[in-house]
Amino acid sequence: MLTKQVLPNGARVLIEEIPYVRSAAIGVFVRVGSKHEPAELNGISHFIEHMLFKGTETRSARSIAEEFERMGGQLNAYTSKEHTCFYARVLDENLNEAMDVLFDMLYNSAMSQKDVDTERGVIIEEINMYEDSPDELVHDVFSQTIMAGHPLGRPILGHEETIASLSRDTINEYYQTFYHPANMVIAVVGNLKSEEVIERLAAYQGFRPTPGVIKDALVPNLTEGINLVPKDIEQVQICLGVPGIPYTDERRYTQNVMNSILGGGISSHLFQKIREEKGLAYNVFSYPSTYRETGTYAIYVGTSPSKVREFFALLRDELDRFISEGVTLEEVTRTQSQIKASLFLGMESVMTRMNRLGKSELLYGKVTPVEEVIEKVFAVTPRMVQDYAREILSKRPYTLAVIGEPSVLPEVETGFRELDVLIRP
Helix, strand or coil, X not given: CEEEXXXXXXXXXXXXXXXXXXXXXXXXXXXXXXXXXXXXXXXXXXXXXXHCCCEECCCEHHHHHHHHHXXXXXXXXXXXXXCEEEEEEEEHHHHHHHHHHHXXXXXXXXXXHHHHHHHHHHHHHHHHHHHCCHHHHHHHHHHHHHCCCCHHHCCCCCCHHHHHHCCHHHHHHHHHHHCXXXXXXXXXXXXXXXXXXXXXXXXXXXXXXXXXXXXXXXXXXXXXXXXXXXXCCCCEEEEEEEECCCCCCCCHHHHHHHHHHHCCCCCCHHHHHHHHHCCXXXXXXXXXXXXXXXXXXXXXXXXXXXXXXXXXXXXXXXXXXXHHHCCCHHHHHHXXXXXXXXXXXXXXXXXXXHHHHHHHHHHHCCCCCHHHHHHHHHCCCHHHHHHHHHHHXXXXXXXXXXXXXXXXXXXXXXXXXXXHHXXXX
């Protein structure tokens, strides 16, 4: 049973009772992400995520950790480009205690100068660690290139310079302005009583009188470009792609089916051809990224410098074949069954259910039943996949991001330009 209600403090609450489990999960989704930050404050949302674990007026960071360890529960958070989420999973008997800790963190963070200074160093080290992971960093480089000058192109972690410049007062003011209950969606799932949970949630008032207005960014003018980042590493990390669709576009169901067949799994065209048949890479995949205003569609590979030209030639042939020949009914049917199984199996997890409720309400303002989602997935036909592939994959020009040893970068650019010219619309 799903209950939806707006609390007096403005928070939207979605609760699902599952009486046959012994666990409960709660997530607080705040509509604040890196996309909403001014350029000079890039990384502040992620900074605040860290700070809310550093203690409150009545709990130290250590006591927060110890309380959850005593419960045997899980407490964590993440920051994305469009929202921040704080979540917990515990035994049903510990849900009230978990909520007390979680909302104390959310509404009563101490934000001490000492903790700000300590965490600043931690985040800078996190940025450095990310910079040392080129297979992850290349996706950020791609985003920064195709969305150059737009907030969606900025890194979630921020830059070392912006993190170093953020003062305690600036962080605290941003926190008190935007982390208001009216900007939150609270999702709770598990063995619980909805009325009791709502009553308890209503007691957590927050301390800010009015919420800050969160403005969505303008629709970006996605730009083509080539971004070659020299780095002394063994492999060449390549990410290339084109503009895609926002998450409100109904073609997202077709896109998901197409992506699974093209490069979304181990049976996909790209994986089977580039890795299994030719041995050109250990990891190769495609993926869509969707946001409120726009989206992108990208292909990633990590390969050896000696295999770059062969990779691009093979990729060109595969994309040409995918666009011109389309996909078979068997491929579409298999993918639809896979998506159906994934959705239903995921529904056996309270965490998955909680995330689905929170994100659906935050992004779409409603929760679409799983059965309706599956119905839309099964409405996708091979012709729809081919038409969408032709529309997306034939876009000109592609955008390229590469991290690799300096001497191989010209070779990558040459291979890429041949690919970009020769893919048939």
